[in-house]
Amino acid sequence: MARAMTGRGQRAGEGNLSVRLAKSEGTGRECLEEAILQSFFDGELSPSMMGSVTKHIVSCLPCAEAAREVEKEMAMLAAAFNYEMPLSVPTVLLRERLYAAMPNYSRGWWGATASPVARVKRHKGASSERA
Structure with a gap:
């Protein structure tokens, strides 16, 4: 499998797929x-x-492997972290995509100004008593 060779200032995943391909070692x-x-x-x-990546994976045996x-590595990590963190915590990027998909959702003045990290909701079963 070829190693990542991202351009300066470019996130992985940006740009056109043909530019994001690299020669696989030994296969050409x-x-x-x-x-x-x-x-x-x-x-x-x-x-x-x-869509482009899916098509490539279907047609390329080394990439499918x-x-x-x-997938195996992600499943192992998920299983390892499931014990420590049984509920997944959405990332800021995911949260913003969810908000964008819900056009009628309003975060209100607090949600618009507060840091995403500060907007932590209390778990339903959490006690309101202070220790």
């Missing part, structure tokens, strides 16, 4: 960069890039 084929695969599984690519490896 152009394969997905590791950073692109990771961004694909993290859901950080644009819809058009997601690399994708399976990334």
